Amino acid sequence: MAVKREYRMEELARLAGITVRTLRFYRERKLIPPPRREGRIAWYDDHHLARLRTIAALLERGHTLNGIAELAEAFDHGRDVADLLGVGAPTEEEPVRLTPEELADRFAGQATPENLAAALELGYLGTDGDEIVHISRRLLDVSSALVREGIPLAEVLRAGKEVRSHADALADLFADLVLRHASEEDLPRLRPLARSVVEAELSLALDRRMRKQQ
Template structure:
């Protein structure tokens, strides 16, 4: 920002006290703005500093930007860009694209009794309320409680009614916040390093459009990545599949299913020893008895015996 004093031979000029009163700020604030190079030095007449209408307009612009949530450092950069000939509205467009809230959640307000009634099987005690306050989930105004997100409150109620303790949900919320903060910091670093770069070297209109397009892309990336992570967790938690018929068991030998059912394509069925034990023994015993018993004479032998002389 330029350190050259502003000279306005025409128009009203103010001493420092008069300028502070016209702008509605204390004199010490005006001096602080000068130290931060937010305000150019006055025109000097001897030991008296005289400020112009331009100084007053600058102070009113600073106050307006502060009301809109800008920091003093951000205002200094905006004014520096303005002095370099850039359109301040374009500069503000970039700033808006960067600082516009990402969240579109709808808050919900109720009494403390109504909040407690959402968790009929849980005691919403002072400790739980304090943790929710620390996490920024709720704000309390008298007997009214405002939860920052109706959707998140509904999700919490669903988990608790399914059997997850409220304290466990709040603990998971703390870990989720930490993970999301780290993820957001990574995205900010990527965009600041590779997209924004040096503002003075870029077309600010194109940069504003680029930043607007990056928002949904970043959100989709996070959503898709979380869905894929849940799929991996689900796959890891599934039990190992049972042995498939016709394949070897865990040790590489013949599986139980194969021994019981036999090979579908094989010519011989092999039953396990335990499965063929008792019936096999009964069959072997019966066979032995058949071998040991005397054979019945054939009819032709009996006929020959009757017709042969000398044999009765």
Template structure:
């Protein structure tokens, strides 16, 4: 216990308190010896990261119970909603392979808080194959995972505002098929507007590029 507390950067008294609150699973016992492993150290570091992000001990205890029972952590956090995204089941090792050493306790805690990751039994579940692939691609191109997660939180705020806007339109002007029929149309609008916004910012003069000039050979002949 003393060795574990030292590695985790906490006191033995704090470690005992976490054990009493059910935040830490019991050690493996061999006779009178209690063995703590890497999973205990990872749990303690995750607890520290969650506390730093403003979570309460009661909330962390609920998360710990979810880990132990295999319940979906997203449900505990109130972050699971119906979605058309395809979830991906991953072992901790597979998740680490996706992000090349970027799966720190802080990043894991952030991903759990955002609802990108949940837990199902002994596996992790990422809520979206597309977001997983894009996030991993950004990390491979040199963007730290912590920055990717912070950007995701900011994008979510804008996406929520856009969703509210389109739902207000449906509420005021009912469309055939209801809100679900509006989904692909709304996504097309957002995709086109984002593309044009990037054009404006990437163009040297701030003006989106126009159509390419026609080749002489394409000119109509008299």
């Protein structure tokens, strides 16, 4: 079991490459969580160090301190990834772990507090300590690809919310169909069939939509 390291203010500032004055400023702005108090001594840990390094990385990428404060608040109030995925729940989707700066790089300055809040509300993102977890590598890759094509992330997230409601309706339809003729134990085995139907129907729908444009 790893021993939890703790640091006094001067040591933490040195490890983070900032001054004690800057550290105090960040603490006053609530960019970092409060330290553990032992009498008059404030003790910081690796969580504080990771947050300070994230702040430095985001500042280098052009984020303002106000924006970073809002991001930090969103991270601190985000749902734990275990709540999103369910402990031990089976899934075909591969979660992806990201640091806040990696997330910022993925979306080229569009990882704003508003967009982050929308992604957290949708359940695309969860938190795990100092890391962010996206619930699906496929969704992450597609959404970042759409942003690279010039579609604003806010629009991608709004579309994702609509797709979610349609996908829930399709899942309910398939589950009801199976349960009328089989049992709940058959759902995992028949799941690929449902996905194939949806993919084929979406492909045909896109064909019809593109023909209208011709």
